[in-house]
Amino acid sequence: MSNMSVKLPxxxxxxxxxxxxxxxxxxxxxxxxxxxxRRRLMxxxxxxxxxxxxxxxxxxxxVVPVFSQYSYEQQNLSNTNAPPSTEHIFGTDSxxxxxxxxxxxxxxxxxxxxxxxxxxxxxxxxxxxxxxxYFGGKVDMIxxxxxxxxxxxxxxxxxxxxxLFIGTGPVALIIAFAITGWMGTARSVRGMVLQLKEQExxxxxxxxxxxxxxxxxxxxxxxxxxxVVVSMTLGxxxxxxxxxxxxxxxxxxxxxxxxxxxLANTGISVFRIYPSxxxxxxxxxxxxxxxFNLFGDGLRDALDPKLRM
Amino acid sequence: xxxxxxxxxxxxxxxxWLLATVTFFLLRTLPGNPFQTEKLLTVEMQERMMSYxxxxxxxxxxxxxxxxxxxxxxxxxxxxYTNRTVNSIIKSTFPVSAELGLRSLAVALPIxxxxxxxxxxxxxxxxxxxxxxxxxxGVSIPSFIMGTFLxxxxxxxxxxxxxxxxxxxxxxILPTVALALSLMAxxxxxxxxxxxxxxxxDYIKTARAKGLxxxxxxWSHQVRxxxxxxxxxxxxxxxxxxxxTFVIEKIFAIPGLGQHFVNxxxxxxxxxxxxxTVFYGIFLVTANFIVDILYGLVDPRIRLAK
Amino acid sequence: xxxxxxxxxxxxxxxxxxxxxxxxxxxxxxxxxxxxxxAIVGESGCGKSVTVQTVMKLVPxxxxxxxxxxxxxxxxxxxxxxxxxxxxxxGSEMSMIFQDPMTSLNPTMRIGRQITxxxxxxxxxxxxxxxxxxxxxLAKVGIANPxxxxxxxxxxxxxxxxxxxxxxxxxxxxxxxxxxxxPTTALDVTTQAQILELxxxxxxxxxxxxxxxxxxxxxxxxxxxxxxxxxxxKIVETGLSRDIFYKPKHPxxxxxxxxxxxxxxxxKTLTSIKGTPPDLFAPPKGCSFAPRCKYCMNxxxxxxxxxxxxxxxHKVSCWLMNPxxxxxxxxxxxxRLSTQxxxxxxx
Numbered sequence: 005m006s007n008m009s010v011k012l013p014x015x016x017x018x019x020x021x022x023x024x025x026x027x028x029x030x031x032x033x034x035x036x037x038x039x040x041x042r043r044r045l046m047x048x049x050x051x052x053x054x055x056x057x058x059x060x061x062x063x064x065x066x067v068v069p070v071f072s073q074y075s076y077e078q079q080n081l082s083n084t085n086a087p088p089s090t091e092h093i094f095g096t097d098s099x100x101x102x103x104x105x106x107x108x109x110x111x112x113x114x115x116x117x118x119x120x121x122x123x124x125x126x127x128x129x130x131x132x133x134x135x136x137x138y139f140g141g142k143v144d145m146i147x148x149x150x151x152x153x154x155x156x157x158x159x160x161x162x163x164x165x166x167x168l169f170i171g172t173g174p175v176a177l178i179i180a181f182a183i184t185g186w187m188g189t190a191r192s193v194r195g196m197v198l199q200l201k202e203q204e205x206x207x208x209x210x211x212x213x214x215x216x217x218x219x220x221x222x223x224x225x226x227x228x229x230x231x232v233v234v235s236m237t238l239g240x241x242x243x244x245x246x247x248x249x250x251x252x253x254x255x256x257x258x259x260x261x262x263x264x265x266x267l268a269n270t271g272i273s274v275f276r277i278y279p280s281x282x283x284x285x286x287x288x289x290x291x292x293x294x295x296f297n298l299f300g301d302g303l304r305d306a307l308d309p310k311l312r313m
Numbered sequence: 314x315x316x317x318x319x320x321x322x323x324x325x326x327x328x329x330w331l332l333a334t335v336t337f338f339l340l341r342t343l344p345g346n347p348f349q350t351e352k353l354l355t356v357e358m359q360e361r362m363m364s365y366x367x368x369x370x371x372x373x374x375x376x377x378x379x380x381x382x383x384x385x386x387x388x389x390x391x392x393x394y395t396n397r398t399v400n401s402i403i404k405s406t407f408p409v410s411a412e413l414g415l416r417s418l419a420v421a422l423p424i425x426x427x428x429x430x431x432x433x434x435x436x437x438x439x440x441x442x443x444x445x446x447x448x449x450x451g452v453s454i455p456s457f458i459m460g461t462f463l464x465x466x467x468x469x470x471x472x473x474x475x476x477x478x479x480x481x482x483x484x485x486i487l488p489t490v491a492l493a494l495s496l497m498a499x500x501x502x503x504x505x506x507x508x509x510x511x512x513x514x515d516y517i518k519t520a521r522a523k524g525l526x527x528x529x530x531x532w533s534h535q536v537r538x539x540x541x542x543x544x545x546x547x548x549x550x551x552x553x554x555x556x557x558t559f560v561i562e563k564i565f566a567i568p569g570l571g572q573h574f575v576n577x578x579x580x581x582x583x584x585x586x587x588x589x590t591v592f593y594g595i596f597l598v599t600a601n602f603i604v605d606i607l608y609g610l611v612d613p614r615i616r617l618a619k
Numbered sequence: 620x621x622x623x624x625x626x627x628x629x630x631x632x633x634x635x636x637x638x639x640x641x642x643x644x645x646x647x648x649x650x651x652x653x654x655x656x657x658a659i660v661g662e663s664g665c666g667k668s669v670t671v672q673t674v675m676k677l678v679p680x681x682x683x684x685x686x687x688x689x690x691x692x693x694x695x696x697x698x699x700x701x702x703x704x705x706x707x708x709x710g711s712e713m714s715m716i717f718q719d720p721m722t723s724l725n726p727t728m729r730i731g732r733q734i735t736x737x738x739x740x741x742x743x744x745x746x747x748x749x750x751x752x753x754x755x756x757l758a759k760v761g762i763a764n765p766x767x768x769x770x771x772x773x774x775x776x777x778x779x780x781x782x783x784x785x786x787x788x789x790x791x792x793x794x795x796x797x798x799x800x801x802p803t804t805a806l807d808v809t810t811q812a813q814i815l816e817l818x819x820x821x822x823x824x825x826x827x828x829x830x831x832x833x834x835x836x837x838x839x840x841x842x843x844x845x846x847x848x849x850x851x852x853k854i855v856e857t858g859l860s861r862d863i864f865y866k867p868k869h870p871x872x873x874x875x876x877x878x879x880x881x882x883x884x885x886x887k888t889l890t891s892i893k894g895t896p897p898d899l900f901a902p903p904k905g906c907s908f909a910p911r912c913k914y915c916m917n918x919x920x921x922x923x924x925x926x927x928x929x930x931x932x933h934k935v936s937c938w939l940m941n942p943x944x945x946x947x948x949x950x951x952x953x954x955r956l957s958t959q960x961x962x963x964x965x966x
Binding site: 007011012014015016017018019020 | 920
Binding site: 525 | 675677702703705706707708709710711714715717719722723724725726727728733736737740741772774785788789
């Protein structure tokens with residue numbers, strides 16, 4: 005039955021004074037892009053699991069070397085290649101060094117190289133890509149041709165060349181990654197800036213007198229940030245892998261300073277006799293890379309909701 | 314079309330020339346000389362070796378000599394392998410690396426793409442999860458760990474396959490699989506993302522509105538459009554895989570080209586590094602050129618742009 | 620009753636998102652008579668597209684969810700048809716053209732194949748015959764040199780031409796119902812008129828019934844016999860075009876008409892409806908238009924009004940229609956749009 009035929013009190017039909025506030029009232033709690041993305045990310049169990057593992061590994065890397073009774077380089081030639089025990093949780097290596105400390109000290113090196121080896125080149129890429137895309141014309145052409153040419157050679161060759169110049173060690177590796185790793189990001193940021201700069205809001209702020217620099221960094225770059233953050237996250241496992249690879253071929257971290265790649269490299273040589281010396285660093289490398297990949301995938305899904313259900 | 318090819322050719326030649334020039338001078342600024350590492354040689358003998366290879370001449374003169382030889386396709390003599398030209402080393406090792414690379418691609422490409430398509434079609438279903446898990450694990454395990462484990466399990470423990478070397482077909486299985494796994498994982502990830510992106514497009518809705526079945530939509534509308542990003546990555550991927558992978562070659566003791574990349578740089582074998590870099594550059598430029606032509610076949614919009 | 624080719628009864632459709640349920644369609648009832656054109660009018664986001672895409676089951680579920688309601692096509696209840704069953708209907712019985720012709724054609728497939736694949740799916744004829752049909756259809760929608768057009772790719776056509784191709788794809792199997800989802804929004808003004816003309820002509824020729832979705836009352840005036848005005852997932856007023864245009868009963872309809880420019884209207888400034896539509900995450904209590912309505916009364920903010928039947932099938936959901944409410948004369952269209960052809964007299 006229609007509610008039109010119900011008898012209502014006369015008061016019900018008294019007009020209501022409308023104000024602009026009532027008609028413009030927005031009922032939903034407004035969520036910014038980032039708050040919304042964070043919410044989606046928090047709901048992604050797999051990505052959160054990745055984040056938790058990253059967190060635990062980082063914590064162990066910070067804490068273990070501080071509180072251990074051994075140092076990463078302290079040798080004990082009377083107790084070499086010991087199996088895991090209560091005294092040496094992961095056993096000892098061929099020099100009798102405690103692997104528990106070495107693995108977690110190595111985690112510091114690998115994580116630092118991974119994280120900074122991904123963030124620094126990305127930042128350089130954002131700056132160069134932003135400039136290239138925004139100015140266009142000759143500047144753009146020169147930068148892009150340069151990238152085309154440099155990208156004709158596998159990254160590894162440059163990295164090896166650079167490490168020959170500046171020596172080995174964590175800092176040298178990060179510098180090498182910074183010099184060689186920015187081009188991919190620069191290309192994609194440039195592409196996005198080229199697209200974005202045609203859009204109205206850029207024109208609008210240009211008419212309002214915004215300078216080139218503030219346009220690039222206040223308007224264009226933040227709009228590309230989502231994709232860059234994702235590629236940075238996914239760049240961490242790539243950098244960890246490169247470090248492991250370089251240490252594996254003897255060009256990365258040199259002993260006695262441990263890194264996961266370098267521990268795995270030593271582990272491979274004694275793998276058939278003492279498998280745990282390879283298994284432990286290998287498992288940690290894989291687990292960390294997996295965690296970063298899972299987290300990065302989750303981040304991408306959260307920032308690009310149209311790809312999610 | 315002819316004009317386009319000519320234009321590409323000119324750009325390619327300039328690229329290769331710049332590449333060779335930059336690498337040439339970069340290498341010469343490295344500290345030390347190629348003969349230093351061999352401890353047997355006295356300083357005097359080192360100098361004699363330097364002058365034998367023409368390395369004591371002015372740098373510009375060396376550069377022009379090198380470029381002249383390069384134009385004739387002559388990469389010069391290796392400084393480390395006595396009496397062997399870089400050309401002959403490439404000739405003997407490249408086929409091995411290329412064979413391994415092609416075998417791996419032949420395995421990885423169809424399986425990777427198929428998994429990507431299957432995963433995207435069954436999104437959120439169990440098949441999708443399995444594919445995603447395989448793919449993410451595949452990209453998360455470094456090839457030297459994967460290679461070592463495969464070797465340990467199948468060759469040493471189970472004794473099913475030879476441990477190392479490159480002789481019979483059986484020798485090729487383990488390195489092929491080790492290399493193919495990571496390629497496959499990457500391809501699956503990219504193809505899945507690309508397929509999902511295409512699924513969002515309006516023309517898929519149009520195809521649905523026509524009453525086409527899901528299988529039909531996937532094959533005739535989605536896959537072709539989803540292949541475009543795959544093609545982009547295929548050029549560099551094919552080039553780097555055919556050029557040999559140091560790790561796999563080292564683990565399985567394969568006499569390929571990949572090992573020379575690393576060894577020549579660390580050994581300051583200038584001519585070898587130069588030769589490999591230029592060879593790689595030419596190979597990559599060619600691969601990218603072929604990809605561009607394929608692009609045109611897949612995407613008619615690009616065909617017109619030429 | 621037999622004239623109704625399509626009927627929607629009390630349809631509720633929601634999307635389940637991370638932030639919660641979005642009630643896109645909240646109880647819609649409509650019908651479409653054979654051979655007529657029905658326009659669904661409303662602001663963007665009011666649920667127009669979702670309604671028709673639900674009929675064709677083109678909304679992915681999940682995240683979409685059909686909560687309740689019935690969809691009846693040619694006397695058959697198709698509400699719970701599977702995708703397989705729907706595939707037989709789509710294209711042959713009902714088809715759809717979309718808003719943006721730039722993105723609704725597959726860029727990597729020739730126009731010809733995009734038309735013939737529909738024919739080959741639904742009819743048992745040879746590829747050559749299908750090609751013949753496609754070329755005829757291209758000629759019919761006004762593609763010059765249809766044989767050549769058949770072999771072309773979408774990017775070789777302009778927006779208007781692509782929309783013509785879309786129409787060819789939609790109508791090539793001679794469907795009973797055509798849904799046109801904002802078919803002219805993405806086109807420039809001169810092309811808009813041509814496309815509407817084309818839809819009208821083909822509708823006559825092929826005896827198709829058309830549901831046209833638009834936010835542009837000018838489009839309604841040019842094409843539709845009947846109009847349904849949607850607001851926030853509900854139909855607030857429906858009836859013959861002339862009734863809606865000249866005797867609007869809902870303040871929202873009246874507001875839409877007032878905000879539409881017309882020739883011969885010199886002295887009056889254009890008015891706009893103040894405010895924004897409500898968020899369908901949390902539809903307000905009472906009439907959803909109340910916060911923007913200049914005639915809003917206490918009751919409006921408390922209870923949603925039910926539908927009131929007027930003459931000629933004119934229905935309206937507004938408390939102003941209650942006999943207890945103060946009588947209001949709502950402004951409608953004073954004169955005809957000078958550019959338009961006379962309104963067809965429907966029913």
